[in-house]
Amino acid sequence: STAGMYRLKYRYAVTGYNNTSAVSDLGTHKVNVVLSTDGGATWSNANSLKEYTGNAQYSTTGAYEYINLTNYSGVVKIAFVATTSTNIPDIDFHIDDFSIEGIPEWTGVVNSAWDVAGNWSDNSVPTATSNVIVNSANPLVILSDVTVSSIAVGPLANVTVNGTLNVGNITVALGGQMIVANDAAVLQTNEAVNTGLVSVKRNSSPLFRQDCTLWSSPVTGQKLRTFSTQTLFNRFSSYDTAAGTIGSYLQEIVTTADMNTKTFTSAKGYLIRMPNNWVEVGSSNPAQPYLGSFTGTLNNGAVSIPLSGANNKLNLVGNPYASPISIAAFFAANTNIDEILYFWRKKGSELSGASGYATYTSLGIVSADGSINGTTPTNIEVGQGFFVVANSAAPGNLVFNNTMRNNGAATFYKGATETNELHRLWLNLSSANELVGQALIGYKTNATQGVDAGVDALYFNDSPTALTSLINNAEYIIQGRSVPFVNTDIVPLGFKSNVAGSYTISLSHFDGLFAENQDIFLKDKVTGTLNNLKETSYTFTTIEGIFNERFEVHYANTTLGTNNPMVVANPILIGVKDQKITINAGAIVMNKIELIDVTGRVIYTQDGVNATAATLEQIVPSNQMLIVRINTKEKGVVTQKIIF
Numbered sequence: 001s002t003a004g005m006y007r008l009k010y011r012y013a014v015t016g017y018n019n020t021s022a023v024s025d026l027g028t029h030k031v032n033v034v035l036s037t038d039g040g041a042t043w044s045n046a047n048s049l050k051e052y053t054g055n056a057q058y059s060t061t062g063a064y065e066y067i068n069l070t071n072y073s074g075v076v077k078i079a080f081v082a083t084t085s086t087n088i089p090d091i092d093f094h095i096d097d098f099s100i101e102g103i104p105e106w107t108g109v110v111n112s113a114w115d116v117a118g119n120w121s122d123n124s125v126p127t128a129t130s131n132v133i134v135n136s137a138n139p140l141v142i143l144s145d146v147t148v149s150s151i152a153v154g155p156l157a158n159v160t161v162n163g164t165l166n167v168g169n170i171t172v173a174l175g176g177q178m179i180v181a182n183d184a185a186v187l188q189t190n191e192a193v194n195t196g197l198v199s200v201k202r203n204s205s206p207l208f209r210q211d212c213t214l215w216s217s218p219v220t221g222q223k224l225r226t227f228s229t230q231t232l233f234n235r236f237s238s239y240d241t242a243a244g245t246i247g248s249y250l251q252e253i254v255t256t257a258d259m260n261t262k263t264f265t266s267a268k269g270y271l272i273r274m275p276n277n278w279v280e281v282g283s284s285n286p287a288q289p290y291l292g293s294f295t296g297t298l299n300n301g302a303v304s305i306p307l308s309g310a311n312n313k314l315n316l317v318g319n320p321y322a323s324p325i326s327i328a329a330f331f332a333a334n335t336n337i338d339e340i341l342y343f344w345r346k347k348g349s350e351l352s353g354a355s356g357y358a359t360y361t362s363l364g365i366v367s368a369d370g371s372i373n374g375t376t377p378t379n380i381e382v383g384q385g386f387f388v389v390a391n392s393a394a395p396g397n398l399v400f401n402n403t404m405r406n407n408g409a410a411t412f413y414k415g416a417t418e419t420n421e422l423h424r425l426w427l428n429l430s431s432a433n434e435l436v437g438q439a440l441i442g443y444k445t446n447a448t449q450g451v452d453a454g455v456d457a458l459y460f461n462d463s464p465t466a467l468t469s470l471i472n473n474a475e476y477i478i479q480g481r482s483v484p485f486v487n488t489d490i491v492p493l494g495f496k497s498n499v500a501g502s503y504t505i506s507l508s509h510f511d512g513l514f515a516e517n518q519d520i521f522l523k524d525k526v527t528g529t530l531n532n533l534k535e536t537s538y539t540f541t542t543i544e545g546i547f548n549e550r551f552e553v554h555y556a557n558t559t560l561g562t563n564n565p566m567v568v569a570n571p572i573l574i575g576v577k578d579q580k581i582t583i584n585a586g587a588i589v590m591n592k593i594e595l596i597d598v599t600g601r602v603i604y605t606q607d608g609v610n611a612t613a614a615t616l617e618q619i620v621p622s623n624q625m626l627i628v629r630i631n632t633k634e635k636g637v638v639t640q641k642i643i644f
Contacts (some may be wrong), residue, residue: 007131008033008049008067008078011097014058017090025055029084031093033067036077043079052093062096066149068103068131104130106157108138114146128166134159134176142184145407153178153196161186164323164407170298172196180218182291185323185382185407186298194298197221200322202294202383205345206287209278212271214344214385216318217264219296224252224262227292230275233259237271239316239387241308264294267305267400269316269385271344292383298322303400307336309393314342316387317398324379325404327360331454333404334388336395339454341380342387345369354436355477357387357460363447363480364424366438370508379408387460391453420445421483423512425520427533427553429467429495430504437467438508440478441491441553447480455480464498467505470548485513490523493551500544505551506537521554526600526627528639530554541625542598549600574628574640581616581644585632588612592631595644597624619644 014023033050034043045051049067052058069076080095105121117123119140126132128147134140135154142159147166153159155175165180166187172178173196180186180200188194204213212235215227224236237249249271253259264270279285303320319325331339341360345367358367364376380386388398424442428435447455451471457478459468468475470492481489497503505522514520522531522538531538573584583593589612595604603626604619621644630638 006069006100007103008069009064009097009099009101010095011062011064012052013060013062013094014052015060015092015094017092020060022060023058023089023091025089026053026058026091027084027089028086029053029089029091030082032081032083034079034081035069035072036079037072037074039075040077040079043081045081049078062094064097064129066129066131069100070103070133070152104132106132106134106136106138106140108136108140112139112141114140114142115144150192168192170194170196170198172198180322180382183408185405186321187323187402187405187407188298188300189402189405191301191402194300196297197295198298198322199293199295200298200382202292202381204274204290204292206289207274207278208281208287209274209276210281211287212273212344213290213292214269214316214318215264215272215292215383216269216320216385217266217294217296217299218320218322218382219294219298220263220266221296222264222294223260224264224270225259227264227294228272228275228290230277231273232276235273238268239271239314241313241315242310245311247311247314265305266299267303267317267320267398269318269387271316271385294383301402304397307388307390307395307398309390309395313390313395314387315390315398316385318385319380319382320400321405322382323405324381324408325400326406327378327380329404330380330400333399333401336391337398338389338391340389340457342460343367343384345372354434355460355463355466357462359457359460359477361457361478361480362454363442363444363456363478364426364440366426366440366477368435368437370435379406381408421485421512423483423485423514425510425514425553426508427467427493428504428506428508429465430506431465431499431501436465437463438477439467439469439493441469442478442480443483443485443512444480445483448482452480464496466494466496468494469553470494473548475548485518487518487555489555491553492548493553494546494548495542495551496546496548497542498544500542502539502541504537504539505533507533518555519557521557523552523554524550525552526550526596526598527641528627528629528637530558532557543624545599547599572630572638572640574642576642576644579617579619579621581619581628581642583614583616583628583630585612585630588635588638589633590614590630591633594629595619596627596629 030053032045032048035047035049036043102122104126107121108119110116110118115125117125126148130148132148132151134157137156139158142161142165143163145164150169151167152171153176155173157176159178161180161184164185168190169192178198182201182203200218233253234251236252238252240250241247279288299320307315343358344356345358354368358365422444427439429437456476459466459475459477468477469479475494520533522533575582590609593606594602596602626642626644628640
């Protein structure tokens, strides 16, 4: 026979002597599957293909074994040889369904398609029990989901996975090529052994020269510098949780030795800037994705990395596999972290004031990147770096395992059901038609008005301009609240900016009862405006600063709010002259007058006016915008802006 074309197949079982009881320890008994290459003249355990002895999990009902005969050619004989030094334990060793069968070997004589029978030496497409050999130089392309026991790629072979390869051992000979294409996956749900080099491709989002991506390597041995040779050496960063008081990015390539030898650490995340010859932001050319290529030995089985509980407990980690991993399974295996993920999603970073991080919890995902609005991920993709938050000062290791791995098919993200309520709204913050922030508020079964682990997420706080919601005066980018929903609920918002100017708050999207007839109002406590965001967005002006008492989300149209409370039948005239503020309300009787600065702070109050005119004196002018809020008998609350 020809070497490498056959395998041994048989079925075995071990039971107690003359009964069906299980045996877990063979003691000194040995059963060897032995091969003779001289026609049976000699038999030696040196040619043992398999040995059964000692303590193990032995089948009592019959399990198939497959043994490659790749190192043998010509005529061989095979025997089962039993030896022992005692009769304890007393056992029966059963053998059945013994055969020699052909191993499928790729020829590619028809085309490059895996599922064409004529491309295989035995004229049949490999099955889940096949140990596949690819020696031919004719390219092999896997386009769909394929399951085999193992695959061996020869020195002339070229294998490309464009679908999903479910496999045990992978062996790639020197000179052979195996490529896992972008959005393809290799699944190894058993503790398989990988040998040789495989290239895993992964495309970034379309980006400009000074933009970055959070990467993580699915292979062992990939050098940092050679991953992106045109990126400036000081733009490869990891994250040091213990740095300073809040943690900080740390330059990874410092020395010449780092340039030449430093490799990706499995399960560690890296922030890497685009090549320095990439498309410039603001140019006439659109952003382009970076075609990342990781070459090394595929990671498989258990992978772990130490976590830090210092400062804010943020740790930059990454998917270590050549397949997506389930977020739910990842959280289930790591109870030492909060169920929060932060992903980098920023483009045009030199011009944008937006937060760079998309934030995920069980309530949903928010991002200043409008391209992912309305989509909730269920998997962490190949090559993806991301932040997790440790939930203690000594969190131990973060773990990854094969049970988390899948082919990338999205699992159903559960919305409202008969027993679980889910009602959500996403608020956008924009400046000059650019989306700079987003906040999520949702009403969910088992959520509370307080801080809920795995539901609420703090703002990453990487940008000084943000719209958030507040829990105990802390800024949350995602907030869950209790059900049943009541329309009297009020959600305080946080707003801050380091740039004075005009901003707009609008609804991005919503679901649950908000997709029905429930209104969503934005209350501006400075102007007294109650704006129905389902009808129109709300634009306001501000100076730079933090304004956490200005805005609220309401769900009922109170008597204090209309979409434009300043429009009245008899306008109130307000004048500023000689460091005095003069108010003429015509026929409208004023009860109370207040002056409010842009932070929402009331700096002056005059009660019991009971007149149609008033003059405000002894107020020190500071050339700032003020809101004059007047409570009237006939027209309710009226507001106007002045500079004083």
